[in-house]
Amino acid sequence: MNTLVLTKGVPDFREGKVSFDEDGHLERGKTPTVMNPNDKVALQAALQEKVRHGGTVSLMSMGPPGYKEVLREGMREVYADDLYLLSDREMAAADTWATAMTVTTGIATLEESPDLIVAGFKTADGETGHTGPQTMWCHHMNDRLPDRPLLTHVVALDIDMEEGRLRAKRLVSGDVDEIETVETDLPAFVVMDPEFEPSYRKADHRLRYKDLREETKARAEAFEDHLTMWNHEDLNLDPDFIGLDGSPTIVAGVDPIPKGPAEREATPVSPDDDEAMNEVLGELTPFAGGD
Amino acid sequence: MTDEYEHYEAIVVGAGPGGAAAAAALARQGVETLVLERGVDAGSKNVSGGLIYAEESAPYTIDDLFPAFREEAAERPIDEYLIHNIAGDKVKTFDLDRIHHHDTDWCDAVLRRRMDSWLAERVHELTRETGGGLLTEVRVNGLLREDGEIVGVTCDELDPIKADLIVAADGVNSELARDAGLMNWDEPEDWFQGVKAVVEMEPEVIDERFGLDGEPGAAHLFSGDLFETVRGGGFLYTNTDSLSIGTVFHLDSLAAERAEPHELLNALLTHPLLDQWLQGEYEEREYAAKLVPDSKKVAHPSPHQGRLLLVGDAGGQMQAQGPIIKGMNHAVTAGGLAAEAYADAKTRGDPAKAGELYERKLNSEGVMDQLRPSRYRATRAISESGVVTGVGSTLLNSPVGSAGLKALGGVAERAFNSPFLLGMVPDSRMSYVEIPIRIAEVLGEPIEGEGGTIEPPKLADRIGDLTYDVGDPHIELIDDSYAASGTAVTACPVSAEGFGGGCYRDERVKTNGEEKHLVSLDTQPCIECGTCAVVADTHWEHPSGGKGVEYKRG
Ligand SMILES: Cc1cc2nc3c(=O)[nH]c(=O)nc-3n(C[C@H](O)[C@H](O)[C@H](O)COP(=O)(O)OP(=O)(O)OC[C@H]3O[C@@H](n4cnc5c(N)ncnc54)[C@H](O)[C@@H]3O)c2cc1C
Ligand code: SF4
Numbered sequence: 040m041n042t043l044v045l046t047k048g049v050p051d052f053r054e055g056k057v058s059f060d061e062d063g064h065l066e067r068g069k070t071p072t073v074m075n076p077n078d079k080v081a082l083q084a085a086l087q088e089k090v091r092h093g094g095t096v097s098l099m100s101m102g103p104p105g106y107k108e109v110l111r112e113g114m115r116e117v118y119a120d121d122l123y124l125l126s127d128r129e130m131a132a133a134d135t136w137a138t139a140m141t142v143t144t145g146i147a148t149l150e151e152s153p154d155l156i157v158a159g160f161k162t163a164d165g166e167t168g169h170t171g172p173q174t175m176w177c178h179h180m181n182d183r184l185p186d187r188p189l190l191t192h193v194v195a196l197d198i199d200m201e202e203g204r205l206r207a208k209r210l211v212s213g214d215v216d217e218i219e220t221v222e223t224d225l226p227a228f229v230v231m232d233p234e235f236e237p238s239y240r241k242a243d244h245r246l247r248y249k250d251l252r253e254e255t256k257a258r259a260e261a262f263e264d265h266l267t268m269w270n271h272e273d274l275n276l277d278p279d280f281i282g283l284d285g286s287p288t289i290v291a292g293v294d295p296i297p298k299g300p301a302e303r304e305a306t307p308v309s310p311d312d313d314e315a316m317n318e319v320l321g322e323l324t325p326f327a328g329g330d
Numbered sequence: 331m332t333d334e335y336e337h338y339e340a341i342v343v344g345a346g347p348g349g350a351a352a353a354a355a356l357a358r359q360g361v362e363t364l365v366l367e368r369g370v371d372a373g374s375k376n377v378s379g380g381l382i383y384a385e386e387s388a389p390y391t392i393d394d395l396f397p398a399f400r401e402e403a404a405e406r407p408i409d410e411y412l413i414h415n416i417a418g419d420k421v422k423t424f425d426l427d428r429i430h431h432h433d434t435d436w437c438d439a440v441l442r443r444r445m446d447s448w449l450a451e452r453v454h455e456l457t458r459e460t461g462g463g464l465l466t467e468v469r470v471n472g473l474l475r476e477d478g479e480i481v482g483v484t485c486d487e488l489d490p491i492k493a494d495l496i497v498a499a500d501g502v503n504s505e506l507a508r509d510a511g512l513m514n515w516d517e518p519e520d521w522f523q524g525v526k527a528v529v530e531m532e533p534e535v536i537d538e539r540f541g542l543d544g545e546p547g548a549a550h551l552f553s554g555d556l557f558e559t560v561r562g563g564g565f566l567y568t569n570t571d572s573l574s575i576g577t578v579f580h581l582d583s584l585a586a587e588r589a590e591p592h593e594l595l596n597a598l599l600t601h602p603l604l605d606q607w608l609q610g611e612y613e614e615r616e617y618a619a620k621l622v623p624d625s626k627k628v629a630h631p632s633p634h635q636g637r638l639l640l641v642g643d644a645g646g647q648m649q650a651q652g653p654i655i656k657g658m659n660h661a662v663t664a665g666g667l668a669a670e671a672y673a674d675a676k677t678r679g680d681p682a683k684a685g686e687l688y689e690r691k692l693n694s695e696g697v698m699d700q701l702r703p704s705r706y707r708a709t710r711a712i713s714e715s716g717v718v719t720g721v722g723s724t725l726l727n728s729p730v731g732s733a734g735l736k737a738l739g740g741v742a743e744r745a746f747n748s749p750f751l752l753g754m755v756p757d758s759r760m761s762y763v764e765i766p767i768r769i770a771e772v773l774g775e776p777i778e779g780e781g782g783t784i785e786p787p788k789l790a791d792r793i794g795d796l797t798y799d800v801g802d803p804h805i806e807l808i809d810d811s812y813a814a815s816g817t818a819v820t821a822c823p824v825s826a827e828g829f830g831g832g833c834y835r836d837e838r839v840k841t842n843g844e845e846k847h848l849v850s851l852d853t854q855p856c857i858e859c860g861t862c863a864v865v866a867d868t869h870w871e872h873p874s875g876g877k878g879v880e881y882k883r884g
Contacts, residue, residue: 242338243336245465246458
C-alpha cells in the first residue's frame with residue numbers, strides 16, 4: 040500500500056506567529072511558513088493506511104527551496120518515508136492550474152505509481168480547494184498515469200487490500216449534513232475533509248503507530264537523506280506551461296469584507312428583576328413566531 | 331466474530347509499580363505481553379506519599395527488575411526516620427531508625443509521575459520485543475467472558491482483546507477486581523484516604539533546614555492531637571527539589587467525624603512544628619489524593635479467578651506497618667510472583683494453574699503473612715473493642731500510667747520500633763491519637779514554632795491548579811439523599827461543606843411543603859481518589875483513557 044500525500048506551505052496564521060502590516064496586509068517575510076494544517080489531516084490518513092496495511096508514505100510539494108522545512112515538519116509531526124520537492128524559478132508564482140500540471144508530472148516521474156494519492160481540503164492561504172481536483176484532472180490527461188476515481192470530503196477510509204477496494208465515508212453538507220458511503224477500486228485519489236480523525240481500535244495498530252512515530256521523528260533529524268529535489272528539467276517540463284507563464288488565473292483584486300462592529304449597546308438585566316424581565320419579554324414577543 | 335478478536339499471551343492492566351513489575355518479569359520470560367494504561371502517561375493518575383522500600387526478604391524488588399531505577403527514577407535515598415508525638419505545644423520525638431531499617435535493603439523517596447513514566451519506557455522496550463508493548467490512554471472497562479469464563483478484557487478505546495493471562499494491576503479502585511466479584515468497595519473501615527501536597531523547595535534550602543548533607547534525605551511522621559480525634563497521621567518526606575507533605579487517615583474515622591481532608595492537611599502544614607522547615611515560605615505545586623487499601627482487612631487471600639490475577643492495590647496488598655506505608659514494594663513483589671507463577675504453570679503444561687500457583691507463592695514467600703499478619707487477626711477482635719480502648723485510655727491517663735510512661739520512655743521508643751508489635755497494633759483511637767498524646771504530655775518538650783505562619787492555598791485554587799481534560803461524567807449518584815451519600819460532601823478531598831466549587835454539594839430542596847436534604851454531584855473537579863465509591867451510593871467508574879485529572883508530580 041503506497042500512498043502519496045500532496046502538501047503546500049502556508050503562512051502560520053496562529054496567534055503570536057502571524058504578522059500584518061499597518062494596512063492589514065500579511066507580511067510574508069515576518070510570518071513563518073508551516074505545513075498547511077489540512078494537509079496534516081491528509082498525512083494522518085496516509086499514516087493510518089500504512090499502520091493497517093504496511094507500504095510507504097511519500098510526501099510531495101511544489102514550492103521554493105524553503106519548503107524543505109515544510110516537508111520536514113510533516114515527517115516529524117505526522118509521518119513520511121520519503122519527501123519530494125518540485126522546485127525552481129520557472130515554477131514560481133503558479134496558480135492552481137500550473138501547480139496541478141507540475142505536480143502531476145512529479146507524480147508521473149515517481150518510480151512507482153502510488154495506490155492512493157491524498158490531498159488536504161483547501162489551503163489556509165489560497166482557500167480555493169482547487170489544487171487537489173485539478174491535479175486529478177491533469178492526471179486524466181496524462182497517459183503515463185492510470186485512471187483514478189476522485190473522492191472528496193472524505194471523513195473515514197477503509198481499504199481492502201486483497202480486493203483492491205476502497206470504502207470511504209463522505210461528509211455531504213447541506214441543510215442537514217449527511218454521511219455518504221462510497222466504494223471504488225484502487226488506485227484512487229482522495230481529498231480528506233478536515234473532520235477526518237484516524238481511528239485505531241486494535242492494540243496492534245496502536246503499537247505500530249507508536250513505532251512509526253518514533254521512527255519518523257528520528258528520520259526527520261536527517262531528513263535530507265530522504266529528500267528528492269526535482270527542477271523543471273528533471274521533470275521535462277516546458278517553462279511556458281508552468282509557473283507564472285502557465286497560470287491562466289488573474290487575481291483582479293482582493294476586497295476586505297467589513298465585519299459588524301464588535302461592540303453593541305447592551306442593557307444588562309438581572310433575571311431577578313421581574314419588571315425589567317417583563318419588558319424584555321415584551322420586546323421579544325413580536326419575534327416569537329420564528330420569522 | 332470471536333475469531334477476529336486480537337489475542338496476546340498476557341495482558342497487564344495498569345502501569346503502576348505492580349503492573350510494571352509484572353510486565354517486565356513476563357517479558358523477561360519471553361511472554362508476549364500487552365500493557366494497557368488509562369493515563370495520558372504512566373504516573374499521570376498516581377499518587378503515593380513517596381517512600382519505596384526494597385525489602386531484603388522480598389523475592390522481587392524494583393531494582394532487581396529495573397537495574398537503573400534508583401539513579402534514574404527515584405528522588406533520593408531516605409536514611410533518617412523520625413516520628414513526632416504531639417500534644418498541644420509539646421512534642422516527643424522518637425527515632426524510628428530500627429523499624430525503618432528492619433528488613434530494608436534500601437528506601438528511596440519518589441514522585442510518581444517521574445517514576446512511573448520512567449518505568450513505562452523500560453516496560454515498553456521490554457514488552458515490545460515479545461510482540462506486545464505498552465499503550466497509554468486506553469481504559470479497560472471490564473472482563474471479556476465466554477461461557478462464563480474470563481477470556482480477555484474490554485476497553486473504551488479498543489475492540490475486545492483475548493489473553494491467556496490477565497494481570498489486574500489497576501490500583502485501589504480496580505474495576506476488574508470488582509467485575510470478577512473478588513473485591514467490593516463497601517466498608518469504610520477497610521480503607522485509608524491519603525492526601526498529599528508537593529511543596530517546592532530549593533535543594534540547598536532543603537539540606538540546610540533538614541540538616542542534611544548531600545544524598546540521603548529524611549522522613550518525618552506526625553501523630554497525636556494535631557488532627558483532633560481523627561485516626562491517622564501525617565508525613566513529610568524530602569525529595570530533590572521539593573517536599574512531599576501529606577496525611578493518611580482511616581476512612582471510617584474520616585467519615586464518622588465528618589472531617590474535611592484538605593483542612594486536616596492544612597492543620598499539619600500550619601502546625602508550629604513545621605515552622606522550622608517551612609520558615610514562613612510555602613509554594614504548593616500540587617494537591618493530590620487517593621484511597622489506600624488496608625491489607626490487614628482487604629488483602630484477598632485468594633486473589634485470582636480463572637485467568638485473572640490481582641496484583642498490588644487491586645488485590646488490597648497495601649501494608650500499613652504502624653506508621654510505615656508499604657504498598658509499592660508489595661505491588662512489585664506480587665507482580666514478579668504473578669509472572670513467575672504463569673511461567674511455572676506454562677512449563678507444567680497447564681497455564682490455567684497460574685492463579686493457584688500465584689496464591690501459593692504469596693504464602694510461601696511470606697508476603698501474605700506480612701499483608702495479613704495472623705497476630706493482628708488474633709488480637710483485632712478484642713483490641714478494637716470499645717471496652718479495651720476505654721480501659722486503655724483510663725489507664726494511660728491515670729497517674730500510674732504516666733509514671734509508667736516516664737519510667738519506660740526508652741521502652742516506648744523501642745515498642746514503636748518493633749515490627750512484631752506494630753503488626754498487632756489495633757486501629758483504635760488509642761493507638762493513633764491517645765498514646766502519642768500521652769507520650770508527648772508526659773515526655774515531651776515545648777515546640778518552638780508559632781504556627782500559622784504560612785497560608786495554604788484555598789481549595790478552589792488547589793482544584794484550579796490541577797490539569798484536567800474532562801470527559802463524560804464517570805460517577806453516577808444512585809441515591810442522592812443526604813442520608814445515603816452526604817458523607818461524600820466532607821470526605822471527598824475536593825469538596826467541602828458550604829463550598830460550591832467541588833464535586834459534592836448538599837442541598838435542601840422544598841417540594842410540596844416538604845424539605846428534602848439532598849446531595850448533588852459534579853464530576854468536573856474530580857481527582858479520581860475513589861473515596862465516594864465507598865462512602866456514597868454511587869455507580870463508580872474511571873474516566874475514559876486520557877480523560878480526567880492529570881498529575882504532573884504525584
Ligand atoms: C497519600 C499516599 C501515600 C502513600 N505512601 C506510600 C509510601 O510511602 N510507600 C508505599 O510503598 N506506598 C504508599 N502508598 C500506596 C501506594 O501508592 C500504592 O500501594 C501503590 O501505588 C500500588 O501500586 P499498584 O501498581 O498496585 O497500583 P497503582 O500505582 O495505583 O497503579 C494502577 C495503575 O492502573 C491504571 N488503571 C487503573 N484503572 C485502569 C483501567 N481501568 N484501565 C487501564 N488502566 C487503569 C492507573 O492509571 C494506574 O497507573 C501511598 C498512597 C497514598 C495515596
Ligand atoms: S468525586 Fe469521588 S472520586 Fe472524585 S475526588 Fe471526590 S471523592 Fe474522590
